[in-house]
Amino acid sequence: MRVNFTVNGCAQTVDDVWEGESLLYVLRERLGLPGSKNACEQGECGSCTVHLDDVPVCACLVAAGQVEGRRVRTVEGLADRGGERLDPVQEAFVEAGAVQCGFCTPGLVVQAHDLLSRVPDPQDAQIREALAGNLCRCTGYEKILDAVRLAARRKAAAR
Amino acid sequence: MAAPPRSPGRIAAPGLGGVGDSPPRPDGTLKVTGEFAYASDLWMDGMLWGATLRSPHPRARIASIDIGPALATPGVHAVLTHEDVPGEKVYGLDGTRDQPVLAIGEVRHQGEPVALVAADHPEIARRAMEKIAVEWEVLEPVTDPRAVIADPEGNRVQERGGICRYQPVRVGDVAQAKRRAEVVVSGEYEVGIQDQAFLGPESGLAVPAEDGGLDMYVSTQWMHNDLRQIAPCLGLREDQIRMTLAGVGGAFGGREDLSMQIHAGMLALRTGRPVKMSYNRYESFFGHVHRHPALMRYEYGATRDGRLLYADVEIVLDGGAYTSSTLNVTANAASLGVGPYEIPNISIDAYGVYTNNPPCGAMRGFGAVQACFAYESMMDKLAAACGIGPLEVRRRNAVRQGSRLATGQVIDSPAPLAELLDRLEAMPMPPPPGPSPDIRDLPGGASQTTHGEGVVRGVGYGVGLKNICFSEGFDDYSTARVRLEVIGGEPAALVHTAAAEVGQGLVTLQAQIARTELGVQRVTIHPADNRVGDAGSSSASRQSYMTGGAVKTACEAVRAELLARAGRRLGLDASGLSVRDGKIVARDAEVVASIEEILGGDAIEATREYHHRPTQRMDPVTGQGDSHNQLALCVHRAVVDVDVELGLVKVVELAAVQDVGKIMNPQALEGQIHGGTAQGLGLALMEEIQVTGGRVRNPSFTDYLIPTILDMPPMRLDIVEYPDPHAPYGLRGAGEPPTLSSTPAIVAAIRDATGRPLTRVPVRPEEISLPGGAA
Structure with a gap:
């Protein structure tokens, strides 16, 4: 089948999509956007989190056909055009040491980005709740919390 | 991957981004933008997808395998069994080659690999696997480890026997001490099976090369040890396989053993096409120890x-x-x-x-x-x-x-x-x-x-x-090659090892050591591959010690040569010279030359092995x-x-x-x-x-x-x-x-x-x- 949707602001038409394919497969294998990760492919780990019409979803749980006519924003679309300038959340993850193997990072970055767009100054309990669906095996989450707090401060200072 | 310095950490360090500092990871930006290439992200034109048929039984004999219907499936390019293993049919760690590449007549654990498929699409491969007809004779599994100790022969699951290692420790006289003890406590304890649960699934890409060998991009903890196991099974010499570390999504020990490496190599050699294998989470639970x-x-x-x-x-x-x-x-x-x-x-x-x-x-x-x-x-x-x-x-x-x-x-x-x-x-x-x-x-x-x-x-x-x-007596070592030259008017170091960055930050540390030892800011970490000597495994908490030691030793050799050249050029005793902030410095802290002036268009390169002291x-x-x-x-x-x-x-x-x-x-x-x-x-x-x-x-x-x-x-x-x-x-x-x-x-x-x-x-x-x- 053919699927038409918008990815990171660009209109895309994808042909020969098998009906059973997920949005994650289409992004990774057909559009060359492997930033969304494939750690569990059953909605448990959050590593494939993308925005679908501004709502964070697990791309592995979205059938490719469901995105027809809709907008998707992946981790590749968070930095300023051309990747010149990182999003404050991305910058904070690097700086705070929240990245080790990094496989969970794209999903966490997208989820944290969503949190800060809704709650600019979150309490720790809110950060934990928002990121509860994103598994990380390396960091023990301490520096991920540091990163989200740092990004919130940076965004507040920039306002 | 040159890492810009940032403000020093809480430990005083000689030079920004040196030892004791916390410079940002050189791979950090790629990882937060989604551009870092993990093994499961690899892709090539004309690439096929490999898949593994695994045993549903913990223990069974294989009466027959019929691959005909699977092979006849449109979009399927190869279906392989143990008969197709080009070389040695078994592999294993520490020289104990007891694990079949693909099951030979018998399976000994649930999930043991039995057959391989290469196809145009992962779903075609999956469906073809379902068409492989295996006739099983299911056997009663041995599942009680204490029963194995009581009767190793009667509970033998493989040729090497029932007990893999018995290691006693005896100190003093316990029987005598038991008579003297005023307080005695006892307990029985049990630990369940824990999984590494690294997030990046077992994945890799094998690409047939013109010389009949392979280029392999794998996610592993120890490339050279992989190679020592892969090459004999594929019937290739080690120098016919060029290994490059693909991005590793965590390891924690779970990538010390091979997973898809030999399998992807077999499919690539058979089909003449690049073959990617990537386990899903279900398969990953069976794909590693x-x-x-x-x-x-x-x-x-x-x-x-x-x-x-x-x-x-x-x-x-x-x-x-x-x-x-x-x-x-x-x-x-x-x-x-x-x-x-x-x-x-x-x-x-x-x-x-x-x-x-x-x-x-x-x-x-x-x-x-x-x-x-x-x-x-x-x-x-x-x-x-x-x-x-x-x-x-x-x-x-x-x-x-x-x-x-x-x-x-x-x-x-x-x-x-x-x-x-x-x-x-x-x-x-x-x-x-x-x-x-x-x-x-x-x-x-x-x-x-x-x-x-x-x-x-x-x-x-x-x-x-x-x-x-x-x-226990293992000759544990790592190898580092360090090159110092002037690039764009600035001294720059290139550090090349085969050490696996698995998330722990070894790439950051290698650059820190080079900055400290060579007094330069610009350090590039070469992608890890097997065109440099063995670095040993990213395990046993050993890489800071071993590869850190190798990078330090190689940097010291480069520095010694640089200072010797400076001494000759300037008519000074080299033993009184040192490097700092890109400069050659005399004992009285006076700058006597810049590194660029001494190097000119030359490069100084040194490769060094670092061994820790012998053990018994x-x-x-x-x-x-x-x-x-x-x-x-x-x-x-x-x-x-x-x-x-x-x-x-x-x-x-x-x-x-x-x-x-x-x-x-x-x-x-x-x-x-x-x-x-x-x-x-x-x-x-x-x-x-x-x-x-x-x-x-x-x-x-x-x-x-x-x-x-x-x-x-x-x-x-x-x-x-x-x-x-x-x-x-x-x-x-x-x-x-x-x-x-x-x-x-x-x-x-x-x-x-x-x-x-x-x-x-x-x-x-x-x-x-x-x-x-x-x-």
């Missing part, structure tokens, strides 16, 4: 004031069907079986056995984790029996520099356990629960299973001792011998709130004190302690591969739980530096020790809150909430 489950019996005798007189210990580790690292895991459990305590009389019998349970091998902590849960539980039991505190009983028996381990090995560098315990005790406690707590902070959290009623707080302690680097095999009868290169300590305090009615646990806070010899990178180090602690929390409370009759019941992240950000509490860290004179910079490997001690600390805290015996990890709610435990 796990942490050995353990059954342990301990008896300790002591004086009335809690000084240990003897330890009588049996440790049984179930390795599953093939050897993997069971030989070394068993040695670790034996040599570290009583932990960092002085005990004059010791008898340990450690067994690693073969069964048809899931295959087990390396995981962070490697044999020391299992024993640590038991010996720390015993220390608490002893403290209670003697009426002294848990910290005091540990201090009274603590090793220090000069103490002997169970192996007779004298600890010849600092081992400040008593001080670490003092510091742990001095750390502030979290505030007690208030009258109206936030429900999210209570056991059960937002599920609202309690509003504070039935919740009891407990505090517990744990101590762990881990060997660093490879032990454990004596097969007494277990004695200087088997370890370095030892590392970590201590934990856990504070928990337990809903005693439902058996739910909320860990309130974890505090850790660790001696690391020298802090190389504060941020990465803290990340290792946090992450290691979290894996120990997982083992204490939730992580277990559940097995019935040799079959895994929970191969998914829905059913195998790892800690989330809601499970992991805030941590307090106190990191101390007592340099080890044998190690580069005095550093002590740091990645594994926190994984040992957090588990017993958490369980001790739950015991403190509930009074339950809790002899098994992970602790199950019913063991807390039901009178008499789960029975």
Whole structure:
């Protein structure tokens, strides 16, 4: 089948999509956007989190056909055009040491980005709740919390 | 991957981004933007997808395999069985080649690879696999490791036998000490199977090369050891396979064994096309070895004031069907079986056995984790029996520099356990629960299973001792090539090793060392591949020590040559010169030349191997011998709130004190302690591969739980530096020790809150909430 949707602001038409394919497969294998990760492919780990019409979803749980006519924003679309300038959340993850193997990072970055767009100054309990669906095996989450707090401060200072 | 410096960390460092600083990871930006190429992200024109047919049975004979219908499926390019393995049909770690590339007539564990398919699309490959007709003769699996010890011959699951390694340790006279003991405590302990649960699935790409060999892009911990196993099985020489490390999404021991490497190579050689293999999470649970489950019996005798007189210990580790690292895991459990305590009389019998349970091998902590849960539980039991505190009983028996381990090995560098315990005790406690707590902070959290009623707080302690680097006589080394030249008018270093960056931050550290040793800012880390010598494995907490040591040594050689040239050019004695901030500096700190002036258009390159000091095999009868290169300590305090009615646990806070010899990178180090602690929390409370009759019941992240950000509490860290004179910079490997001690600390805290015996990890709610435990 053919699927038409918008990815990171660009209109895309994808042909020969098998009906059973997920949005994650289409992004990774057909559009060359492997930033969304494939750690569990059953909605448990959050590593494939993308925005679908501004709502964070697990791309592995979205059938490719469901995105027809809709907008998707992946981790590749968070930095300023051309990747010149990182999003404050991305910058904070690097700086705070929240990245080790990094496989969970794209999903966490997208989820944290969503949190800060809704709650600019979150309490720790809110950060934990928002990121509860994103598994990380390396960091023990301490520096991920540091990163989200740092990004919130940076965004507040920039306002 | 040149990393721009940022403001110095809390440790004074010679030069920004040098040793002791926390410069940003050189791969950090790629990882936050999604551009970092993990093994599962690789893609090539004309690429095929490989898939693996695995055994549904823990033990069965294969009467026949019919690949005809699968091969006839449109879009399928190859279907292979053991008959198609081009070379050696078995492989394995440590020279024990007992694991079939593809099953030969028999399978010995659920998930054992039987056949391979290459197809245009992963779904075509999956459907073709379903058409492979295998006729099974199902056999009764051997699943009781103690039965294997009782009757190894009758419970033999493979040619090498029933017992993989029996390692006794004998010190003093336990029988005589038993007569003198004033206090005797005993216990039986069990550790379930833990999974590494790295997030990046086993993946890789094999590309046929014009010379008949292969270019392989794999996610591994040890490229050269992979190659030593892959090449003979593919019937290729090692120099026909060019290995490049693809991005590794975590490892924790689970990538020490091969997974898809030989399989993808076979499919690529057969089809003449690039072949990618990438496991999904279900397959990943069958695609790598796990942490050995353990059954342990301990008896300790002591004086009335809690000084240990003897330890009588049996440790049984179930390795599953093939050897993997069971030989070394068993040695670790034996040599570290009583932990960092002085005990004059010791008898340990450690067994690693073969069964048809899931295959087990390396995981962070490697044999020391299992024993640590038991010996720390015993220390608490002893403290209670003697009426002294848990910290005091540990201090009274603590090793220090000069103490002997169970192996007779004298600890010849600092081992400040008593001080670490003092510091742990001095750390502030979290505030007690208030009258109206936030429900999210209570056991059960937002599920609202309690509003504070039935919740009891407990505090517990744990101590762990881990060997660093490879032990028992292995010639453990790493290799580094360092090149210094002027690029764009600025001195720049290129560091090339085969060491696997698995997330721990080794790429950052290598650049830090080059900056410090060469006095330059610009450092590039060459992609890890096998065009440089062996770096050994990213395991045993050894890469800072070994590859760090190799990079340091290679940099020193480059620097010596640079200074010799400077001395000749300037007519100065080179021994009085040093490098700093891109300049050649004389003894009086006067700048005498820039590095650019001395180098000109030349490059200085040096390749060096770094070996740690020799170690000895454990004596097969007494277990004695200087088997370890370095030892590392970590201590934990856990504070928990337990809903005693439902058996739910909320860990309130974890505090850790660790001696690391020298802090190389504060941020990465803290990340290792946090992450290691979290894996120990997982083992204490939730992580277990559940097995019935040799079959895994929970191969998914829905059913195998790892800690989330809601499970992991805030941590307090106190990191101390007592340099080890044998190690580069005095550093002590740091990645594994926190994984040992957090588990017993958490369980001790739950015991403190509930009074339950809790002899098994992970602790199950019913063991807390039901009178008499789960029975």
